Amino acid sequence: MMVDAVSQNIFLTKEQIKQLADRNFGVGFDQLLMVEPPYDPDLDFHYRIFNADGSEVEQCGNGARCFAKFVRYRGLTNKTKINVSTKSGKITLYVEQDGQVTVNMGIPQLEPAKVPFKAQKQEVTYIMLTEQQTVFCGVASMGNPHAVLDVTDVSIAPVQTLGPQLETHERFPEKANIGFMQVLSPQHIKLRVWERGAGETLACGTGACAAVVVGQLQKKLGPQVRVDLPGGSLHIRWNGPGQPVKMTGPAEHVFDGQLTL
Numbered sequence: 425m426m427v428d429a430v431s432q433n434i435f436l437t438k439e440q441i442k443q444l445a446d447r448n449f450g451v452g453f454d455q456l457l458m459v460e461p462p463y464d465p466d467l468d469f470h471y472r473i474f475n476a477d478g479s480e481v482e483q484c485g486n487g488a489r490c491f492a493k494f495v496r497y498r499g500l501t502n503k504t505k506i507n508v509s510t511k512s513g514k515i516t517l518y519v520e521q522d523g524q525v526t527v528n529m530g531i532p533q534l535e536p537a538k539v540p541f542k543a544q545k546q547e548v549t550y551i552m553l554t555e556q557q558t559v560f561c562g563v564a565s566m567g568n569p570h571a572v573l574d575v576t577d578v579s580i581a582p583v584q585t586l587g588p589q590l591e592t593h594e595r596f597p598e599k600a601n602i603g604f605m606q607v608l609s610p611q612h613i614k615l616r617v618w619e620r621g622a623g624e625t626l627a628c629g630t631g632a633c634a635a636v637v638v639g640q641l642q643k644k645l646g647p648q649v650r651v652d653l654p655g656g657s658l659h660i661r662w663n664g665p666g667q668p669v670k671m672t673g674p675a676e677h678v679f680d681g682q683l684t685l
């Protein structure tokens with residue numbers, strides 16, 4: 425699976441985060457999470473999320489599962505239901521008996537202004553123009569902005585070329601994560617994600633949720649979907665607009681380390 429480097433009670437500059445994210449260290453990561461005290465008595469923790477390029481972001485689905493594992497491993501809590509907040513608001517993490525983590529990711533935002541995405545009105549499928557081509561995509565916010573494209577074969581999808589063009593497209597004023605989804609059946613998709621501020625990653629939890637939301641709105645998917653990403657599989661459940669998205673998947677402790685910056 426993906427590697428999330430998680431640190432505690434430290435402050436890092438954007439430059440230091442970029443240095444840490446550099447794969448040449450051999451401990452590269454796509455996102456860094458920093459634990460902070462909760463700001464509300466109903467919460468167990470607050471944490472901040474940084475992309476590999478040092479930008480601070482609102483939400484991270486894989487990070488949420490890793491966070492649940494981290495706080496229990498470090499003895500910061502022994503709860504199996506953990507209430508947390510991130511820049512995008514409150515979410516709840518549930519550690520299952522088999523060690524997998526389910527995250528209630530909240531209600532996806534579909535209104536263009538809330539993504540944010542520039543559009544005259546809300547649509548299920550938008551047409552976007554890049555310099556070279558016309559692209560059809562669905563758009564949703566899972567706390568962070570996502571566009572999802574339906575492709576016939578994800579293994580040859582232009583993730584590395586079209587991904588960055590759409591990430592920085594002028595219709596996404598805060599940039600976006602770009603998912604390339606291949607529908608195998610209404611219950612099963614393959615997905616690759618070009619992540620804002622991180623490039624193509626092995627897995628993206630919010631990207632998996634956004635793909636299921638978009639696929640369901642486009643009438644291609646049912647309410648329960650297995651999402652196969654290069655790093656592993658996630659199970660996503662969504663009962664339609666106004667309902668929260670639930671994500672279940674693994675989180676593995678990889679190693680402990682200490683770095684001098």
Ligand SMILES: N[C@@H](CCC[C@H](N)C(=O)O)C(=O)O
Pocket residue numbers: 454455475481482483484485486487568569601619620621622625627628629630631
């Ligand atoms: N990989 C994450 C998403 C991380 C944030 C994203 N790159 C962004 O900028 O919004 C996930 O698992 O959800």
